[in-house]
Amino acid sequence: QKEVEQNSGPLSVPEGAIASLNCTYSDRGSQSFFWYRQYSGKSPELIMSIYSNGDKEDGRFTAQLNKASQYVSLLIRDSQPSDSATYLCAVVGGYQKVTFGTGTKLQVIP
């Protein structure tokens, strides 16, 4: 079982729609959760962090965490073509190790 799992996509959504990106993790001792955005040919950029159960909103982005289900998601409202990128989920586990998923490629269609 992969430590951090993401659907590789591509996930295609029309401009203005809500994009929903999902991530599951295997380490129940995980403490911190992050979403990184990586444009093609560029390096990952941190866009959201979440540490406790529930929702965290930042502009058009909402991170959702459910530790009981070992599930973290990222919602992007009013998706724009500039949101087209690969989104990486990262989890800090019980041994303080950062583990990344393979990423979900998002395509926002104008």
Place this chain on the structure above:
Amino acid sequence: ETGVTQTPRHLVMGMTNKKSLKCEQHLGHNAMYWYKQSAKKPLELMFVYNFKEQTENNSVPSRFSPECPNSSHLFLHLHTLQPEDSALYLCASSQDDGTSGVLSTGELFFGEGSRLTVL
């Protein structure tokens, strides 16, 4: 501009060459990392330096040799690499709050990467 600078951005080398990748961070962070990114694979942690001390070596072959002379600079020395080592090598930094001997934050700031091709 993330405050983490990597050079060179692109490198082509033969299997018998020796080369080095350089990373410099201007963020005042105390932890620096080397990651390897290959197609369709998750980011792989290679090395962690915390307060200039190597705190993790993630079973990386000895043909990769890190060096961290101070908390702002990190090098990755490459020697007798294999074609399967071709990948994007990313340097990152973070501010470790010191509560853990290893790593206590996933808030990483990445450089633009060095694209390595081994012929």
